[in-house]
């Protein structure tokens with residue numbers, strides 16, 4: 001199973017939304033407020049752990065729903 005990667009940024013160090021310069025250390029663009037995760041070496045918003053815990057959460061909800069359906073039959 002492959003983890004989907006973020007879209008490659010065209011220019012490193014600039015906001016992908018408004019092309020304003022994005023200094024290192026800022027989590028959001030100073031001009032438009034766009035989240036800069038994955039830009040210019042910043043960690044991506046969707047890590048492998050995020051995907052894993054999201055899958056576990058959906059599976060837990062599925063199991064709870066399945067248990068309720070089976071209990072009411």
Ligand SMILES: [Zn+2]
Nearest residue numbers: 015018029032
């Ligand atoms: Zn911006």
